[in-house]
Amino acid sequence: xDALERFGWDAAYAKAFEPHxxxxxxxxxxxxxxxxxxxxWMETGERLAQLSGxxxxxxxxxxxxxxxxxxxxxxxxxxxxxLHAVLPxxxxxxxxxxxxxxRLQVLxxxxxxxxxxxxxxxxxxxxxxxxxxxxVLEGGARPVILLNKVDLCPEAQERLKDTxxxxxxxxxxxxxxxxxxxxxxxxxxxxxxxxxxLLGSSGAGKSTLVNHILGREKQPTKTLRGDxxxxxxxxxxxxxxxxxxxxLIDTPGLREIQLxxxxxxxxxxxxxxxxxxxxxxxxxxxxxxxxGCAVLAALAAGTLLAARWDSYLQLKHExxxxxxxxxxxxxxxxxxxxxxxxxxKRNSSD
Ligand SMILES: Nc1nc2c(ncn2[C@@H]2O[C@H](COP(=O)(O)OP(=O)(O)O)[C@@H](O)[C@H]2O)c(=O)[nH]1
Ligand SMILES: [Mg+2]
Ligand SMILES: [Zn+2]
Numbered sequence: 234x235d236a237l238e239r240f241g242w243d244a245a246y247a248k249a250f251e252p253h254x255x256x257x258x259x260x261x262x263x264x265x266x267x268x269x270x271x272x273x274w275m276e277t278g279e280r281l282a283q284l285s286g287x288x289x290x291x292x293x294x295x296x297x298x299x300x301x302x303x304x305x306x307x308x309x310x311x312x313x314x315x316l317h318a319v320l321p322x323x324x325x326x327x328x329x330x331x332x333x334x335x336r337l338q339v340l341x342x343x344x345x346x347x348x349x350x351x352x353x354x355x356x357x358x359x360x361x362x363x364x365x366x367x368x369v370l371e372g373g374a375r376p377v378i379l380l381n382k383v384d385l386c387p388e389a390q391e392r393l394k395d396t397x398x399x400x401x402x403x404x405x406x407x408x409x410x411x412x413x414x415x416x417x418x419x420x421x422x423x424x425x426x427x428x429x430x431l432l433g434s435s436g437a438g439k440s441t442l443v444n445h446i447l448g449r450e451k452q453p454t455k456t457l458r459g460d461x462x463x464x465x466x467x468x469x470x471x472x473x474x475x476x477x478x479x480x481l482i483d484t485p486g487l488r489e490i491q492l493x494x495x496x497x498x499x500x501x502x503x504x505x506x507x508x509x510x511x512x513x514x515x516x517x518x519x520x521x522x523x524x525g526c527a528v529l530a531a532l533a534a535g536t537l538l539a540a541r542w543d544s545y546l547q548l549k550h551e552x553x554x555x556x557x558x559x560x561x562x563x564x565x566x567x568x569x570x571x572x573x574x575x576x577x578k579r580n581s582s583d
Contacts (some may be wrong), residue, residue, distance in 0.1 A: 235276065236274075236275075236276045236277075237262075237275070237276055238426060239263045239425070239426065239474065240274050240480055241343065241426055241427070241428050241480050242260065242262075242304070242555055243426070246304055246320060247260075248573060249304075249320045249321060250304070250306065250320060250507070252319055253306035253317070255402070256306075257308075258308055258317055258318070259275055259276070259306070259308070259309045260272035260276075260304060260305075260306065260307075260494055261274060261275035261280075261282075261304070261306075261307050261309050262302070262480075263299050263301050263303045263305060263306055263342075263434050263472075264301065264471065264472040265301060265302075265469060265470065265471045265472060266299075266301065266469065266470075267281070267469075269283060269284070270282065270283055270286070270459040271283070271284075271299055271305075271316055273275065273305065273307060273314065273316070275307070275309065279308075280309065280314045282307050282309075282315055282316045283313075283316065284299070284313070284315070284316050285308075285315045285316060285317045287317075288316065288317060288318070294455065296318075296319065297319050297322070297339065298339070298341040299316060299319050299343060300325070300340065300342045301340075301341050301342070301471070301472055301482055302325075302341045302343045302344055302428060302430070302482060303319050303320070303322065303342045303343065303474065304319070304320040304343065305317075305319050305320065306319075306320070308316065308317040311480065322342045323342075323343050323373070324342070324343060324345070324373035324374040325339050325340075325341065325343075325344075325373070325374075326339070326340045326344065326347060326368060326369060326372045326374060326430070326432065327339045327340065327368070327371075327372060327491050327493050328340065328368060328487070328489075328491055329491035329492060329493045331489050331491070337493045340430075340432070340470065340484060340487075341430045341470060341482050341484065343428060344374045344428045344429065344552050345374065345375060345402070345422075345424045345427045345428050345429065345483065345531070346374060346375045346376075346377055346422045346427065346429045346430075347369045347374045347375070347376050347426075347430050347432055348377055348379050348422075348429060348430070348431045348432070348433075348439075348442070349362065349365045349369065349376050349377065349378050349431055349432050349433055350379045350381055350431055350433035350438055350439050350442065351378065351379070351380055351381065351434070351437055352381050352382045352385075352433075352436060352437045352438055353380050353382045353385060353386035353389055353407075353433070354382055354385055354386070355410070356433075356434050356436060357380075357386075357392060359395060359396065359399050359540070359541075359544075360540070360544045360547075361490070362378060362396065362399065362400075363399055363503075363541075363544050363548070364490050364492065364548065365432060365433070365490065366378075366399075366400070366403060366501075366502045367492060367498035367499045367501075367548060368490065368492060368493075369432070369496040370384045370497070370498040370499070370501045371415075371492075371493075371494070371496075371497055371498025371499075372498070372508065376403050377405075377406070377422065378396060378400055378402050378403055378404070378405040378406070379408055379433075380392060380396060380405065380406065380408065381404075381408055381409065381410050381437060381438040381442070382409060382410075382411070383407045383408060383409050383413055383414065383415060384409045384411065384414070386507065389407055393407055398538075399503070399541060401501075401504060401505065401561050404418075406418045410438040410441040410442040410445055411438070411441055414463075416445070416451040419446065420558075420583050421424050422479075423475060423477060423479040424444065424477075424479060425477060425478035426479075426480075427479055427480070428479070428481075428482065428483035429479055429480070429481055430470075430481075430482060430483075430484060431443065431481075431482065432484055432487070434486045434487070435485065435486025435488075436481070436486065437481055437486065439484065440454045440483055441454050441488075443481060443483045444471065444512055446475050446479075446481060447473055447475060447476070447481070448476060469485060469487070470482060470483070470484045471483055473572075489579065490507040491551065492548060492551050492552060494552070495548075495552065496552065499545075499548055499549065499552065503541075503545050504505070505537075506512070506528075506537065506541065506542065506545050507518060509527045509528050509531055509537065509576070510527065510528070511527075512527030512530075513525060513527045513528065521575060522575075543577070560583070
């Protein structure tokens, strides 16, 4: 296998690269970013490259900002490596950029599997997991949920059950990165030429798992303070090659994960919830107070947990404004706020 293939290159990428090859450019994969420099992995080794002037100018329009995992076309002249183009992405994980502007930030690109890592300590949060699932499913990668720090959690089995209830088809594994326990499942995902990225809150144990897989202390891990919050943090996304030839991407914890457009991801994350809608008596049921509403019936029967319905409404609410005029957006927001309030009232009167 040549070097590029070890980093995930295949015939389809080679095809997409043809026009760039004709211009004498070299294929490479973005392994990390350091300020305005991109660390590229290529056939002959590693190099730092900057964006071409034209590419920078085009960023204002429609070319993507290169992300870790991207395949790019670069001019590897001996004096200066310059990145000219990004190949179409096969998958990506993107969130809405923090702050007001409705811009997309691509965290990683061209990933086969995403390990969504959650600590079984204060970190455990089903609502946040739903958010991660929606984001990952939207971007076309395969999510796998890892419940880490099983050594710290006497209720691990209970939590596994609760997680499986929201995970649908997505696999869930209990493990301890620190003790190296419960890691047999890794063999199913860590395959030569495949790319696996880790996502999850800061302190969940991502870098500990990366180090375990690499068999060396490559990524700094945190020393925990008394409150369970870490101090040393992985500061950027970085790609590694495992001993068996899997490309592994560690990421820093995300403080905020706002959904960008994720209609498809939400549909797949909440298939069980949306399946109820067809059982409502009225086609235009708003699942509010309508008679014959299958959602209200499921909530009353306890087959749909109020917290999950709340979560669904909340995430739909965050999606609500997309593509609408400000006036329509305000109206949609009011409607969703009302539904969320109603649901809260219903929960507290249980
Ligand atoms: N008890 C326990 N601690 C763990 C486990 N995995 C990671 N940790 C600890 O959790 C802290 C944060 O781990 P780290 O890998 O830096 O988390 P990251 O922010 O997700 O990369 C460190 O102190 C690790 O030693 C585990 O399975 N069990
Ligand atoms: Mg880390
Ligand atoms: Zn209904």
